[in-house]
Amino acid sequence: MDKNIKKYVYTPIIFIILGVCVLSLPYYYQCKAYLSYDKPSMEFAYRNSAIGVSILPSTRAEMLRDRAMWFYVNGQRENCIADLIKIESMKQAIEDDYALLSNCYISKKDWTRALEYAQKSGRPNEIAKVYLGMNELNIALKFSNKAVDDKTNKQYSKYLTRAKIQMQMGRYYDALMDLNTLVNYVPNEAWPYYERAKLKRALRDFKGAEADTQKARQLEQKDKSSENSDSMIAEKK
Numbered sequence: 001m002d003k004n005i006k007k008y009v010y011t012p013i014i015f016i017i018l019g020v021c022v023l024s025l026p027y028y029y030q031c032k033a034y035l036s037y038d039k040p041s042m043e044f045a046y047r048n049s050a051i052g053v054s055i056l057p058s059t060r061a062e063m064l065r066d067r068a069m070w071f072y073v074n075g076q077r078e079n080c081i082a083d084l085i086k087i088e089s090m091k092q093a094i095e096d097d098y099a100l101l102s103n104c105y106i107s108k109k110d111w112t113r114a115l116e117y118a119q120k121s122g123r124p125n126e127i128a129k130v131y132l133g134m135n136e137l138n139i140a141l142k143f144s145n146k147a148v149d150d151k152t153n154k155q156y157s158k159y160l161t162r163a164k165i166q167m168q169m170g171r172y173y174d175a176l177m178d179l180n181t182l183v184n185y186v187p188n189e190a191w192p193y194y195e196r197a198k199l200k201r202a203l204r205d206f207k208g209a210e211a212d213t214q215k216a217r218q219l220e221q222k223d224k225s226s227e228n229s230d231s232m233i234a235e236k237k
Helices: 003-033 039-055 057-073 077-089 095-107 111-121 124-133 137-149 157-168 172-185 191-202 206-236
Strands: none
Touching (some): 111 124, 124 157, 191 206
16 A cells, blocks of 8 residues: 555544543543542543543443442442443452452342452451341450551541441440441541430430530531532542
């Protein structure tokens, strides 16, 4: 084939491929930036991740991962599972994927699959959550203690898991210690205060329960104001 003909044939193709890649990258990073829990931003994230999955196969696993999280926080467990299974079939699954799959199956009370993926995640806390759901409290506590004792594990949710196990076992003050630790780790999030308020009511510490509830509501209001500002920014972009 003549060199000039090759030039005219291949040059547009190269530019088209480069253009598709360049155009898809903003969708990808915008999706990452706006993957949050307020609905407008979540809708924005989902739309862009869906486009990214179809346009840019090279980062498809990462985009599927983002979309799976969107499905999860919006209660669409079957869709979340479908995306995570796709990632696994691509042999690109990571610990977070297996942990999320386990949580999906916990919500469905499919204990066999929940335990399978919890074990694949390699995280004692995830295994503990499955056994807690199965009401195998002694086994759950064993794995939960292992998670808490692992100082390299920075996931504060392990304290909530053990607190729930302790409460089920009637060890309310031990559970309270774990929830106090949890609040210290994330003092600016509402949900740990709600969890501790529930336990304080069970201990008949109504004054402490009310204080935690009020604190949680204040933080929720603050988060809501911040999310509204973020949503306005997302819409402008």
